Amino acid sequence: MKKNSYKKELSIKATQKRNGPDNNKKDIMKIQAWLSLYAIQNPSAGTSTAIDGDFGPATEKAVRNFQEAMSLPVSGVVTQNLFVHLCAPMTDAFEKPLISTELRELVVEAAENHLANYAYELQIKGASNSGPWVRAYMDGNEGSVWYWCMGFVQTIIDQAASAQGKNFKTLFPLTYSCDTVGTVGLEKGLLTRYQKIRATPSIIKPGDIFLLQKSTLDWIHTGIITAVRNDVIETIEGNTNLAGSRNGIAVMKRTRNFQQSKLDVFSIEPLV
CATH class of the missing domain: 3.90.1720 (endopeptidase fold (from Nostoc punctiforme))
Structure with missing residues (x-):
């Protein structure tokens, strides 16, 4: 594809967590955005949170709720592997082979x-x-x-x-x-x-x-x-x-x- 900016939405630079040494605002906002998007499809999951770049207790709880909803290990920590689950809808939309x-x-x-x-x-x-x-x-x-x-x-x-x-x-x-x-x-x-x-x-x-x-x-x-x-x-x-x-x-x-x-x-x- 010529329009490939979507790829930037599919990864984070480092593991993000509460008080994490490698936290960065841009990645945290991406995480918060995907948590909020998940809440649109799953309003009872408890993943909607402020998109402010601060990985505080509310974001941590939203992550834990997402992990629980997806039957994943509950840690409140977002690794790249977990982020793959968060952004899976976009991966599917852009990269699912057309038949x-x-x-x-x-x-x-x-x-x-x-x-x-x-x-x-x-x-x-x-x-x-x-x-x-x-x-x-x-x-x-x-x-x-x-x-x-x-x-x-x-x-x-x-x-x-x-x-x-x-x-x-x-x-x-x-x-x-x-x-x-x-x-x-x-x-x-x-x-x-x-x-x-x-x-x-x-x-x-x-x-x-x-x-x-x-x-x-x-x-x-x-x-x-x-x-x-x-x-x-x-x-x-x-x-x-x-x-x-x-x-x-x-x-x-x-x-x-x-x-x-x-x-x-x-x-x-x-x-x-």
Whole structure:
């Protein structure tokens, strides 16, 4: 993959523990982040804790609770071996071998893998759009201004293309901007406007990318199209929520009515 910042989220420099001689704030915050992400999937596990870089009694207890929940030796100490368990969802999402053979199917499969691993953002020091998943999609960037829907989409396209030895940058440049991708789509003749989509839905193919249009040259959200049925597309989107926000909290599967919403469609056919 070209986008490989996720690898930085899969390791710590040294064993971290309460009053540990090799403790460092960055690694402790990574541990606290993964503990909090585990709590989203397992709210009764008691692993949610402040993400402040301080390995105090609360973090130690959260670690012990995680170890207990995972049926691991309970010590309250985070070695690299334990950290592998903490970050296992990201390892699975990014490194699980894809089994599909056709590119469009690979795109959908990769998106579903990320969805299945609960890719959520966190709020860190008051800033939304933060945490390991956001940094992985946004090449190390995070914080309130870093809307990550396009970062997610390009990660999925990159992962699928890389499985076939292809470079996703031949389709569009690495960017976090919906406007950039929309403009490139117009220049290359790959973007179909919503008016034509409504008249000819057969244009839409699984693996293509939708761009939610605000105005003619302004797009504010994006996602992967996984299926088309009647007037509805099924999607997997990053940085969204139950209301379909463009600045939400997670990777989610959604349905969108393209007869009612202004959904332009970017074709990935040149990569196919």
